[in-house]
Amino acid sequence: MENELRVRFAPSPTGYLHIGGARTALFNYLFARHNSGKLILRIEDTDRERSTEASVDAIINGLTWLGLRWDEGPFYQSQRTELYQQHVEQLLSEEKAYRCYCTQEELESKRTMALAEKRKPIYDRTCRERKEQPAGMPYVIRFKSPLYGTTVVKDMVKGNIVFNNEELEDFVILRSDGSPTYNFVVVVDDVDMHITHVIRGDDHLNNTPKQIFLYNAFNYPIPRFAHIPLIHGTDKARLSKRHGATSVESYREEGYLPEALVNYLVRLGWSFGDKEVFSMQEMIDNFSFDTISKSAAVFNPEKLLWLNGTYIREKSAEELLQLLEPFLKARNIPVTLSSPDHSNLVKLIDETKIRSRSLIELLDMMDYYFKENIEYDQNAANKLFTTDRIHHLETVLYGLSSLDRFSKDSIEPIIKGYAADSGLKLGDIAQPLRLAITGRTVSPGLFEIMEILGRERVLKRIEQAVRFIKNRS
RNA sequence: GGUCCUAUCGUCUAGAGGCCCAGGACGUUGCCCUCUCAAGGCAAAAACGAGAGUUCAAAUCUCUCUAGGACCA
Numbered sequence: 256m257e258n259e260l261r262v263r264f265a266p267s268p269t270g271y272l273h274i275g276g277a278r279t280a281l282f283n284y285l286f287a288r289h290n291s292g293k294l295i296l297r298i299e300d301t302d303r304e305r306s307t308e309a310s311v312d313a314i315i316n317g318l319t320w321l322g323l324r325w326d327e328g329p330f331y332q333s334q335r336t337e338l339y340q341q342h343v344e345q346l347l348s349e350e351k352a353y354r355c356y357c358t359q360e361e362l363e364s365k366r367t368m369a370l371a372e373k374r375k376p377i378y379d380r381t382c383r384e385r386k387e388q389p390a391g392m393p394y395v396i397r398f399k400s401p402l403y404g405t406t407v408v409k410d411m412v413k414g415n416i417v418f419n420n421e422e423l424e425d426f427v428i429l430r431s432d433g434s435p436t437y438n439f440v441v442v443v444d445d446v447d448m449h450i451t452h453v454i455r456g457d458d459h460l461n462n463t464p465k466q467i468f469l470y471n472a473f474n475y476p477i478p479r480f481a482h483i484p485l486i487h488g489t490d491k492a493r494l495s496k497r498h499g500a501t502s503v504e505s506y507r508e509e510g511y512l513p514e515a516l517v518n519y520l521v522r523l524g525w526s527f528g529d530k531e532v533f534s535m536q537e538m539i540d541n542f543s544f545d546t547i548s549k550s551a552a553v554f555n556p557e558k559l560l561w562l563n564g565t566y567i568r569e570k571s572a573e574e575l576l577q578l579l580e581p582f583l584k585a586r587n588i589p590v591t592l593s594s595p596d597h598s599n600l601v602k603l604i605d606e607t608k609i610r611s612r613s614l615i616e617l618l619d620m621m622d623y624y625f626k627e628n629i630e631y632d633q634n635a636a637n638k639l640f641t642t643d644r645i646h647h648l649e650t651v652l653y654g655l656s657s658l659d660r661f662s663k664d665s666i667e668p669i670i671k672g673y674a675a676d677s678g679l680k681l682g683d684i685a686q687p688l689r690l691a692i693t694g695r696t697v698s699p700g701l702f703e704i705m706e707i708l709g710r711e712r713v714l715k716r717i718e719q720a721v722r723f724i725k726n727r728s
Numbered sequence: 729g730g731u732c733c734u735a736u737c738g739u740c741u742a743g744a745g746g747c748c749c750a751g752g753a754c755g756u757u758g759c760c761c762u763c764u765c766a767a768g769g770c771a772a773a774a775a776c777g778a779g780a781g782u783u784c785a786a787a788u789c790u791c792u793c794u795a796g797g798a799c800c801a
Contacts, residue, residue, distance in 0.1 A: 685763035
């Protein structure tokens with residue numbers, strides 16, 4: 256499989272899987288699947304201070320929840336230090352890198368001097384031709400960058416970008432504590448893992464020429480690059496915690512469906528004509544870097560919520576009930592798929608799902624079903640539970656209690672008939688009834704929910720409402 | 729500060745010289761439907777950052793400026 260296409264997602268486990276990382280992973284995934292290639296997961300945990308086991312779990316769980324399957328890995332950079340060491344030695348022995356003994360103070364003063372003389376504040380290569388190697392002195396290892404010429408980054412998103420090599424310094428590849436630097440390990444790993452296409456955020460664009468130097472130094476082929484624009488918050492700054500929820504996990508907890516989040520993320524920077532709603536297969540079939548936008552996109556929670564609503568509506572009530580289970584459990588509501596009232600709950604979900612944009616909303620809107628004693632919305636009670644309604648409620652109550660079959664079709668004529676007979680608009684009686692039965696002014700169709708709740712609970716709640724009004728006046 | 733990237737409705741975007749007095753989607757507003765709220769249907773407001781040039785013709789090509797962003801320090 257010499258010509259196999261191989262891409263990688265390489266997060267640092269220093270926090271949860273965030274929205275931006277998820278989209279980078281998604282683009283990698285789609286590109287790999289579209290081209291029958293492989294996706295490799297690599298955990299860049301060289302920063303031991305900030306990397307945590309919990310973050311690794313969060314990233315893996317997040318990717319799994321989104322349905323982004325990888326083919327190889329996870330590989331951990333922390334377990335590959337020997338490999339990096341070997342590559343440092345190689346460059347050193349080939350004289351493509353050198354030890355630099357300049358101290359922090361020296362570098363700092365040279366920098367300020369250069370700045371004062373309006374020269375570029377890059378390392379002046381003092382140690383590059385140094386012959387003697389002072390013993391016992393701390394040193395870093397620097398790469399010998401080309402002194403002139405240009406380096407071209409061929410990017411599938413941004414096109415050809417030309418860098419002047421004079422602008423780039425002899426960068427450090429191994430710190431004085433013996434740890435390799437980011438640009439170095441990335442190249443070693445990408446080479447070792449035979450990565451053919453590097454797809455990452457465009458915040459790495461400026462690192463790329465340095466990485467190309469390293470590919471050349473190792474005589475390895477340079478992969479194709481795709482630097483995708485970042486995701487911004489409303490203030491156009493890179494998306495961060497202060498813009499609100501930015502972790503994949505938090506969207507899961509707020510009742511978003513993974514297919515909605517994936518669909519939203521893919522349209523942030525990628526488009527396929529006027530199409531807005533995509534299944535995973537449609538994304539895979541149509542994905543290409545030809546239609547990736549070059550500019551950063553602002554994250555818009557409203558549109559995500561709308562998409563989530565469309566996906567919720569497409570789900571069957573049975574599927575939604577299953578998705579609801581962890582949320583029910585979290586609220587200590589003892590409902591399982593085998594509950595005796597399972598079929599009523601499914602009916603209620605069917606009536607409610609069209610009104611919900613998240614699983615949490617869906618659950619909130621059905622709370623009157625799970626409670627024995629409902630509380631009335633204050634404002635609505637003041638407005639709707641007036642003494643003149645007592646008579647209406649009592650009459651309807653009488654009518655309903657005389658029904659043989661308590662179904663939507665039998666309930667409807669009772670209430671509509673009463674409204675017509677007493678010269679009321681249907682709303683005049685429906686709204687107080689809705690409040691009596693659900694505690695709120697917004698719900699699915701009144702007759703439908705009456706049937707679902709059943710005779711006993713409906714009659715009891717109307718009686719309670721009557722008592723409530725009488726007690727208050 | 730240096731380097732690099734970017735620039736179409738509030739937001740995501742279509743647009744690769746004439747099909748564009750700029751299309752779709754979210755959001756917003758109005759109307760219809762209606763027991764409430766949604767959903768659905770219909771309609772409206774809303775954009776080519778600025779200035780030069782190239783061209784018979786520019787949102788689309790070139791340059792300058794401006795603004796935003798990223799990276800390095």
